[in-house]
Amino acid sequence: MNKKNDAITARDVDFAKWYTDVCLKAELMDYSSVKGFIIYRPYGYAIWENIQKYLDERFKKTGHQNVYMPLLIPESLLKKEADHVEGFAPECAVVTKGGYENLEENLLIRPTSETLFCEHYAKIVKSYRDLPKKYNQWCSVVRWEKTTRPFLRGSEFLWQEGHTIHATEQEAIEETLNMLNEYKEMAKNLLAIPMVTGKKTEKEKFAGAIDTYTMESLMQDGKVLQSGTSHYFGQGFAKAFDMKYLDKENQLKYVYQTSWGLSTRLIGATIMVHSDDNGLILPPRVAPIQVIIIPIKPENEDVMNYANLIKKSLEEKNIRVDIDTTLKTPGFKFSEAEMRGIPLRIEIGPKDIANNQCVVAKRNDYQKITIEINDELSTKIESLLDDIHNEMYEKALTNLNNHIHEATTQEELKDKLEQGGFVKVSWCGDVDCENKIKEETGATTRCLCENESGNCIYCNKKTETKVYLAKAY
Amino acid sequence: MNKKNDAITARDVDFAKWYTDVCLKAELMDYSSVKGFIIYRPYGYAIWENIQKYLDERFKKTGHQNVYMPLLIPESLLKKEADHVEGFAPECAVVTKGGYENLEENLLIRPTSETLFCEHYAKIVKSYRDLPKKYNQWCSVVRWEKTTRPFLRGSEFLWQEGHTIHATEQEAIEETLNMLNEYKEMAKNLLAIPMVTGKKTEKEKFAGAIDTYTMESLMQDGKVLQSGTSHYFGQGFAKAFDMKYLDKENQLKYVYQTSWGLSTRLIGATIMVHSDDNGLILPPRVAPIQVIIIPIKPENEDVMNYANLIKKSLEEKNIRVDIDTTLKTPGFKFSEAEMRGIPLRIEIGPKDIANNQCVVAKRNDYQKITIEINDELSTKIESLLDDIHNEMYEKALTNLNNHIHEATTQEELKDKLEQGGFVKVSWCGDVDCENKIKEETGATTRCLCENESGNCIYCNKKTETKVYLAKAY
Numbered sequence: 001m002n003k004k005n006d007a008i009t010a011r012d013v014d015f016a017k018w019y020t021d022v023c024l025k026a027e028l029m030d031y032s033s034v035k036g037f038i039i040y041r042p043y044g045y046a047i048w049e050n051i052q053k054y055l056d057e058r059f060k061k062t063g064h065q066n067v068y069m070p071l072l073i074p075e076s077l078l079k080k081e082a083d084h085v086e087g088f089a090p091e092c093a094v095v096t097k098g099g100y101e102n103l104e105e106n107l108l109i110r111p112t113s114e115t116l117f118c119e120h121y122a123k124i125v126k127s128y129r130d131l132p133k134k135y136n137q138w139c140s141v142v143r144w145e146k147t148t149r150p151f152l153r154g155s156e157f158l159w160q161e162g163h164t165i166h167a168t169e170q171e172a173i174e175e176t177l178n179m180l181n182e183y184k185e186m187a188k189n190l191l192a193i194p195m196v197t198g199k200k201t202e203k204e205k206f207a208g209a210i211d212t213y214t215m216e217s218l219m220q221d222g223k224v225l226q227s228g229t230s231h232y233f234g235q236g237f238a239k240a241f242d243m244k245y246l247d248k249e250n251q252l253k254y255v256y257q258t259s260w261g262l263s264t265r266l267i268g269a270t271i272m273v274h275s276d277d278n279g280l281i282l283p284p285r286v287a288p289i290q291v292i293i294i295p296i297k298p299e300n301e302d303v304m305n306y307a308n309l310i311k312k313s314l315e316e317k318n319i320r321v322d323i324d325t326t327l328k329t330p331g332f333k334f335s336e337a338e339m340r341g342i343p344l345r346i347e348i349g350p351k352d353i354a355n356n357q358c359v360v361a362k363r364n365d366y367q368k369i370t371i372e373i374n375d376e377l378s379t380k381i382e383s384l385l386d387d388i389h390n391e392m393y394e395k396a397l398t399n400l401n402n403h404i405h406e407a408t409t410q411e412e413l414k415d416k417l418e419q420g421g422f423v424k425v426s427w428c429g430d431v432d433c434e435n436k437i438k439e440e441t442g443a444t445t446r447c448l449c450e451n452e453s454g455n456c457i458y459c460n461k462k463t464e465t466k467v468y469l470a471k472a473y
Numbered sequence: 474m475n476k477k478n479d480a481i482t483a484r485d486v487d488f489a490k491w492y493t494d495v496c497l498k499a500e501l502m503d504y505s506s507v508k509g510f511i512i513y514r515p516y517g518y519a520i521w522e523n524i525q526k527y528l529d530e531r532f533k534k535t536g537h538q539n540v541y542m543p544l545l546i547p548e549s550l551l552k553k554e555a556d557h558v559e560g561f562a563p564e565c566a567v568v569t570k571g572g573y574e575n576l577e578e579n580l581l582i583r584p585t586s587e588t589l590f591c592e593h594y595a596k597i598v599k600s601y602r603d604l605p606k607k608y609n610q611w612c613s614v615v616r617w618e619k620t621t622r623p624f625l626r627g628s629e630f631l632w633q634e635g636h637t638i639h640a641t642e643q644e645a646i647e648e649t650l651n652m653l654n655e656y657k658e659m660a661k662n663l664l665a666i667p668m669v670t671g672k673k674t675e676k677e678k679f680a681g682a683i684d685t686y687t688m689e690s691l692m693q694d695g696k697v698l699q700s701g702t703s704h705y706f707g708q709g710f711a712k713a714f715d716m717k718y719l720d721k722e723n724q725l726k727y728v729y730q731t732s733w734g735l736s737t738r739l740i741g742a743t744i745m746v747h748s749d750d751n752g753l754i755l756p757p758r759v760a761p762i763q764v765i766i767i768p769i770k771p772e773n774e775d776v777m778n779y780a781n782l783i784k785k786s787l788e789e790k791n792i793r794v795d796i797d798t799t800l801k802t803p804g805f806k807f808s809e810a811e812m813r814g815i816p817l818r819i820e821i822g823p824k825d826i827a828n829n830q831c832v833v834a835k836r837n838d839y840q841k842i843t844i845e846i847n848d849e850l851s852t853k854i855e856s857l858l859d860d861i862h863n864e865m866y867e868k869a870l871t872n873l874n875n876h877i878h879e880a881t882t883q884e885e886l887k888d889k890l891e892q893g894g895f896v897k898v899s900w901c902g903d904v905d906c907e908n909k910i911k912e913e914t915g916a917t918t919r920c921l922c923e924n925e926s927g928n929c930i931y932c933n934k935k936t937e938t939k940v941y942l943a944k945a946y
Contacts, residue, residue, distance in 0.1 A: 030593060033550060034580060037543035039593055042608070045539050066518050070510035071544075071582070071613055071629055072566070077506060090572055093545070095582070097567035098628070099617030107507060109544070109568070109582070120503060120512055129799075135515065140544055140612075144572030155571070156544055326602075 003277040010277045015221040023150045026280040036148040036155030046288035064134045069116040072107040077115045081240040087207020091143040109142040117163035118241035127246045134164040151268030159263035165255040172256035176232040179260040180213045183228040192283035192393040198447030210234040216446045218400045219272040222420015224470035230260035280341025284385040291321040292342045294333045296349025313378040422468045426454030433458040443469040476750040483750045488694040496623045499753040509621040509628030519761035527663050537607045542589040545580040550588045554713040560680020564616040582615040590636035591714035600719045607637040624741030632736035638728040645729035649705040652733040653686045656701040665756035665866040667873050671920030683707040689919045691873045692745040695893015697943035703733035753814025757858040764794040765815045767806045769822025786851040895941045899927030906931035916942040
């Protein structure tokens with residue numbers, strides 16, 4: 001790749017600056033006048049719509065139903081589960097007035113909706129016949145943040161939150177793991193991002209959960225991003241909210257519960273895993289525009305006829321295609337298409353038509369291919385898009401595999417962390433060691449991995465537990 | 474129709490109670506612990522998803538793009554347009570604290586997002602080449618209300634808000650009228666609801682608009698419901714927010730602007746236009762379940778095989794179909810299907826199978842039809858669903874036409890208002906007369922109709938203006 005785009009800072013000059021350059025210049029988002037609240041521009045929102053469409057279909061196929069719960073939570077409701085309020089209260093935006101009047105009780109903008117689902121479930125579930133309940137909600141949530149970055153950490157973000165209740169522990173645990181797996185499959189099949197998955201430590205788990213499972217992805221700068229979580233709650237909330245049902249033997253039992261969420265943060269992951277110094281590189285299946293046709297000499301009627309013909313044949317295959325008919329130079333259009341990360345660019349001019357061909361440029365590796373214009377063109381483009389997806393996934397997977405290290409000494413740990421990515425270490429399970437490691441290296445425990453004998457990297461105590469450490473967003 | 478369902482109050486006993494009975498018993502919604510904030514349950518939310526899907530497709534086909542703007546608006550931003558803040562400030566929920574700290578400036582939960590769109594447009598639009606911008610947003614908004622009713626009036630509701638800017642007045646006015654027409658077509662084609670459309674009076678128009686166009690529907694109790702509005706703003710907001718662009722002659726010009734919104738209130742309209750004393754009656758195209766198959770003796774293997782066969786053949790036609798396999802009696806299942814407003818119910822038992830037939834019951838008119846089970850079954854069901862849609866629309870249209878009255882004296886006006894529906898009267902255009910009419914009759918101006926000579930119904934002044942009056946929700 002030749003860096004051709006001066007509007008974007010190079011990654012090795014300043015990765016953080018490169019990231020915000022891409023976000024802004026590819027017109028994915030803009031800042032609003034409230035800190036931490038971004039505007040999702042059409043191109044960025046369309047990526048989210050494609051993620052929504054994929055997941056919503058999967059959720060429905062696996063027996064989930066969409067609902068919508070209130071935006072505001074009474075303070076007293078959030079307080080019903082002790083760990084939960086401790087985790088979320090400090091992040092809440094508080095409504096104290098409505099229609100010029102002071103409210104009797106403060107209302108919190110939902111930072112997450114467990115408490116609302118619990119209150120509703122407690123009301124509508126009476127019998128084992130009512131179980132399971134598997135609800136999902138698409139909405140925005142607000143969590144007051146001091147340091148914010150587009151898509152990665154904001155005071156408001158878009159997400160889905162699934163909330164389910166079950167008659168048995170086993171069923172609830174299965175749901176927790178199934179949904180984590182749905183997330184991982186989506187990341188692979190739609191976003192071409194390989195994920196490391198596992199259970200969070202006690203310190204890092206969700207406020208109120210028994211177990212939190214996470215998927216974590218590796219960015220190009222070697223830092224790691226938590227990309228989706230699935231929680232098993234056991235009966236904690238059930239007891240706090242009195243969520244009981246009559247079982248087949250007419251006994252009152254508490255339900256078992258899960259929740260799982262995935263957010264617009266995934267847009268950030270997609271940018272940081274795949275893109276380069278010339279701008280965004282979007283995996284084809286999530287790209288709002290998959291193919292852009294750039295007519296060389298659009299004033300030539302033949303050229304436009306061919307461009308329209310190609311467009312139509314691609315549309316018949318449900319490929320998302322556009323023609324750039326603006327009055328800019330072809331070179332300018334090329335770099336604009338690169339900036340926006342459009343997977344395939346088709347160039348067609350009078351010379352191409354004379355040879356009954358067009359030139360196809362792949363965004364991911366800058367390869368140019370000359371293709372004959374005939375009935376098979378659209379099939380070829382379709383398979384090129386699949387190729388691009390697979391190449392992008394393989395590249396990301398190779399990078400991930402090259403950055404899963406092991407360390408047995410603190411020296412080695414620091415050295416490996418310098419190289420970026422995950423470092424697998426033995427850990428005694430003590431939160432003090434976890435805190436000390438963070439203090440001294442800046443790395444946090446991302447998730448537990450396999451059980452294997454060893455000595456805790458910090459206190460040297462014998463242990464069976466291994467954990468992934470990484471510097472994370 | 475025989476009233477068979479004691480769980481629902483009859484319409485002529487208490488229409489308001491009937492309405493909330495249907496909302497609750499058909500499990501469309503539930504109350505939350507915050508007044509005016511409802512829970513959209515799966516069945517109710519699925520209706521909204523079908524409305525969304527229809528409209529979103531139309532919006533995209535007509536060149537609109539989806540975006541997402543922040544939930545919170547700085548108080549100072551709302552104040553930039555004088556009429557707008559006067560209209561909305563009294564209804565706002567106010568965030569005064571974020572993460573335990575008092576905010577420097579109060580933030581308002583969006584009651585509508587004109588100001589946010591204006592701020593963004595002012596920033597991104599430079600030249601005539603950037604115009605038009607046609608954005609839409611799906612979200613929830615908060616307007617603090619004293620009296621609330623499910624779907625009809627709530628402190629939070631779901632909606633879409635379109636916001637567009639244009640280079641010329643003509644283009645903006647066309648957009649305003651086109652979108653009103655899109656709404657009207659959707660109401661007709663999806664919800665089987667006929668609408669009365671027209672321009673609002675000065676008093677009733679949107680805060681900050683030059684013209685507001687509305688569509689109004691007639692409920693079964695004779696009251697009228699504002700069901701969607703489209704606003705033409707001229708350059709009012711453009712001047713307040715400095716939304717300028719360079720035209721082809723390199724002159725700085727202000728843009729012309731529109732906005733248009735439609736909300737979950739339409740669910741309320743659908744209920745109140747079509748349903749009866751046995752529960753909900755849903756128009757087929759918006760119904761989450763279009764056909765319910767009720768096996769008589771589901772323990773009979775043949776019966777279940779046939780039920781599954783029918784289900785499969787309907788699914789191949791993309792008909793939304795379900796089998797009720799619960800252990801309730803057929804009679805109970807019938808009234809449950811009626812309560813939920815499922816357009817068609819298929820009854821199939823051993824006797825039917827012996828005769829190679831099934832019984833199909835239409836929800837809208839309780840007609841029962843015996844249909845042979847063969848290759849044409851699914852085509853017949855498909856056309857029955859279309860029949861139901863048309864019958865429901867025609868019935869609603871006849872009712873509407875029977876309730877468009879005229880009056881030339883105040884006596885006559887009161888008499889006609891008693892009969893329910895719209896009353897067309899001459900009106901001088903003076904807001905004092907408008908206020909007096911409301912005071913004395915309880916009716917408000919719904920929209921202007923054709924220009925025709927007459928004398929103002931209140932002050933007797935000569936006028937060319939006629940207006941629709943009605944008692945409204």
